[in-house]
Amino acid sequence: MLAADAGTYSIWLIILLSMGQLIGCSAPVRAPVVSRDHPPAQQRSARPSTYHVQRGDTLYSISWRFGIDYASLASWNGIRYPYTIYPGQKLRMAPTGRRWAVKNYPTKTPQTQVAAGSDKSVASDKTVSRSVSKGVSSSQDEEKISSISLKLQWLWPTKGSVVQRFVKGDPMRKGVKIEGRIGEPVNAAESGKVVYAGSGLIGYGRLVIIKHNKNYLSAYGYNKKIHVKEGDTVKKGIRIAEMGSDGNGKPVLHFEIRRNGAPVDPLKLLPRHP
Template identity: 30%
Template sequence: MLLSRFSLVLLIAVAIVVVLAACHRGVYHTVEPGQTLFRISRTYGVDSDYLARINNISDPTQLRAGTRLFIPGADQRRRVEVVTSPPASTTARTTPPPRPASTAPSSPVPAPVPRSAPTPPSPPPQVAGVPQKKLNWPLKGPIVRQFSSSAEAGAGRGIEIAAMPGTSVLAAEAGRVIYSGDGVSGYGHLVILQHDNQLFTVYGFNQRNLVDQGVFVSRGDKIALSGAPPAGGEPRLHFEVRSGKEPVNPQLYLP
């Protein structure tokens, strides 16, 4: 009886360890000189605010070299671009050479003209609905319904991508799950992610959702299995991109 009870406790302990290990999947990245939290988060596809919070970083601008950051969801360490400072020679003031000793009068040496930094080119004007960055495809397949901005388009506020039932639906960008359920009429099982700059992505007609509301996901994480419209029809994924409350054409954001 004692042995049986011990075996049960051991089994429960092993199960807890396995669950905790699954919940903390990721790698550790050691910060190198010149690397910023922003570039690290973009390289790994993780929200920068979320990365700072889980690593107890109160001021991302004071990130020190040698700091070990836990990157959730990553399966391997990646090379992060290093921001280099301009060499000291480009910022040092130029001193005119000394005059050679001479009894003959010489013309005064003009003072060096300070060289101003080149003015950076202005960014191209933002066209309404045109993104500054690209998203990943949530899954690959033919588009069977195009986007329409007309008020009576209904489901046409997104695109619909044909897919076999049970196909993995991937997060188009790192973000937080603000909705996961089947309480929105016409969408079946639905997942909504919130990203930076008030950008949202919507994934509908799912056979099953794989994420819960409130969790953070990385770019490319599996968030659902595709299904079919609740009203019937061929299997497909409903995919929307919204800037704030306004739906925009997802194809402008896809590579």
């Protein structure tokens, strides 16, 4: 009798285990949800040992993309102001422990000097302040920008509510997102020089980067239209772009501030939100 009961128990145990395996195999597998807003962290650009300049690159856009201080990148490659680079040029992306001679490139037209290429969607704006007069040398221009006080007086770049905050160390939250309306003016948060205007950096849409002094840069992403071009000197509060939408169709401005190549919390530098 006991043997029969044991046999029956074993049969039922085998049946239950088989049913569990079938249920497990038939359970649906959920695909990971990835926002189109930014590329996944593992797909974001890892810093290579060398980089070949592409059309549309500038020294500033390359340093921004890989989180490097632009001055360091220039130093590693012996490039001096105005940091002219060319398509196909090979850049070292880390210090090598040896000194490199400063490269003196031949004088070219302003169009060639500005960048390796530019975005055709960028439009000029008569409201942009071109305070750097004709005839002023590049070195004098650089000295003028670098002499600006480190204590910058930031303004909010646009109207709207902060819908995403900065998180230190999070590659997906290097700045803040300000929700507003499509076409809302995007203004320069501080005076400076436009060092990038285009759409070559993945995850930012149409992007403007402004250099404020030798330490600080600010960036304005997801623009519908850009109203400045590389090389323009802009005053604080001047319209530089129009708000567009992120990868999910939400009307927002992505705003970043970086000090010596590292992202900092914009909310600690901006005045109290109006």
